[in-house]
Amino acid sequence: MGKDLLGEVYSPSDFRHQGHQLIDKLADHLEESLKGENSKVIDWKIPVEEHKFWKRFFKEGDPDDFLERMLEHTIHIHHPKYMGHQISPAAPITGLSGLLSAFMNNGMGIYEMGAAPTAMERVVTDMLCSTVGYPEGANGFLTSGGTLANLTALLSARKNKASHDVWNEGTKTNLAVMVSEEAHYCIDRAVRIMGLGENGIIKIPTNADFSIRTDKLEEAYQQAKENGLEVFAIVGSAPATATGIHDNLESLARFAQENGLWFHVDAAHGGGAFFSEKYKHLLSGAAMSDSVVIDGHKMMMMPGITTALLFRDGTNSHTTFRQKADYLLEASREEDWYNLAKRTFECTKHMMSLHWYMLLKQYGPVIFDTFVSTLYDLGHQFADLIDQHPDFELAVRPMTNILCFRYRDKNHDEEALNRINQKIRQQILEEGTFYIVQTKLRGKHYLRTTIMNPFTTAEHFRGLLENIKQKAEQLSPRN
Ligand SMILES: Cc1ncc(COP(=O)(O)O)c(C=O)c1O
Numbered sequence: 001m002g003k004d005l006l007g008e009v010y011s012p013s014d015f016r017h018q019g020h021q022l023i024d025k026l027a028d029h030l031e032e033s034l035k036g037e038n039s040k041v042i043d044w045k046i047p048v049e050e051h052k053f054w055k056r057f058f059k060e061g062d063p064d065d066f067l068e069r070m071l072e073h074t075i076h077i078h079h080p081k082y083m084g085h086q087i088s089p090a091a092p093i094t095g096l097s098g099l100l101s102a103f104m105n106n107g108m109g110i111y112e113m114g115a116a117p118t119a120m121e122r123v124v125t126d127m128l129c130s131t132v133g134y135p136e137g138a139n140g141f142l143t144s145g146g147t148l149a150n151l152t153a154l155l156s157a158r159k160n161k162a163s164h165d166v167w168n169e170g171t172k173t174n175l176a177v178m179v180s181e182e183a184h185y186c187i188d189r190a191v192r193i194m195g196l197g198e199n200g201i202i203k204i205p206t207n208a209d210f211s212i213r214t215d216k217l218e219e220a221y222q223q224a225k226e227n228g229l230e231v232f233a234i235v236g237s238a239p240a241t242a243t244g245i246h247d248n249l250e251s252l253a254r255f256a257q258e259n260g261l262w263f264h265v266d267a268a269h270g271g272g273a274f275f276s277e278k279y280k281h282l283l284s285g286a287a288m289s290d291s292v293v294i295d296g297h298k299m300m301m302m303p304g305i306t307t308a309l310l311f312r313d314g315t316n317s318h319t320t321f322r323q324k325a326d327y328l329l330e331a332s333r334e335e336d337w338y339n340l341a342k343r344t345f346e347c348t349k350h351m352m353s354l355h356w357y358m359l360l361k362q363y364g365p366v367i368f369d370t371f372v373s374t375l376y377d378l379g380h381q382f383a384d385l386i387d388q389h390p391d392f393e394l395a396v397r398p399m400t401n402i403l404c405f406r407y408r409d410k411n412h413d414e415e416a417l418n419r420i421n422q423k424i425r426q427q428i429l430e431e432g433t434f435y436i437v438q439t440k441l442r443g444k445h446y447l448r449t450t451i452m453n454p455f456t457t458a459e460h461f462r463g464l465l466e467n468i469k470q471k472a473e474q475l476s477p478r479n
Pocket of ligand 1: 086144145146147148150184186237238239240241266267268269295305307
């Protein structure tokens, strides 16, 4: 009986059959989503209802219906009216690399548990290092997401710059990191995980355009020293999540150099632009950093999650974690780049290098240039439409594909406008024709879009603005 069941679970012919069905279904879904005509981006339900549905399906649902229901009940990232969070519409080939990774399930912690993907990881990260502009001797690895990569980079920074060996001795001084107040919250979280507490993160105010105020760095640094803090790193956002605005990385690099600080660049979103002829200038100064983070699952067409963490001096990628796990790791003086668990936070990780390697092998690096440049161009096109529209205003002229804007009406005060924009976003979510998100900047409620689909057009932008306008007029009829 048990053997029969296991035989069924591992049946090659069932797998072949189900696999073909799945790919056929996903190809149909892709075709339908990309057309973006009648289908919704999201069929939103309140969590209690969604839970009820899947609880019932678990008991009574027909397994043959599973995929259809799953597709109906999930958000469609490949839809051109998806303009929400910074998640890639995965290139279909990376759906296949994802399947390959899940199925082959190499553990990746030590070399023999992932020989090919480990070597591919080296090929890909070496290429990324040279694209960033790092010198000979740079290297890095892939890890599970920007949050973990930023934490890992700050651990490396601390190991390298702190006045004592925190890893072995614990924290003896009040260590701190400087960063823009607009940085992604994972930097704040990393600092707290590292035990540095609230005082360990020095938030620098921003300019009118939401980029870090580099004229405030010196003052903040001196103040920190007077307060007994030992600053060991400064972080630049490339760009900041909420606004898509890049910090001035050249100024940050110079400041870090002058003060002997580690300079880390969080290019989780914007790192794909290293490949863009048109937009790589936004990252100017990043080549002077000590470390940089680039998410594959944001602007590089890959599924979640895969992040490159790159180090200007490759030896720093070997020293972050001094943990001994001798049963896994060779006792070798030579830095064994190929035993990845020694260098990354994870022990087991998925074979994420397959996504990068297969995309690059199939289409070449130009694919990243094309994708990023197309999306940033679309961001600017949408900004022009908003600018020209009398009923909307931008929070700031975008640098990338992230835009914050709001409906405005001079008959309403700020409080009413906040309420109206908030309601508009909720109605859009519940309607499901478009998907956008929201953010609060300096007390004002903005609608936020990230143009993630290269097949989104000006027609879709106009449709969205019209849709919002209609909602706004219903919420606040004009006399
Ligand atoms: C600038 C920035 N850094 C870090 C992160 C976190 O990355 P992840 O979601 O891969 O953990 C994000 C996510 O939006 C981000 O925009």
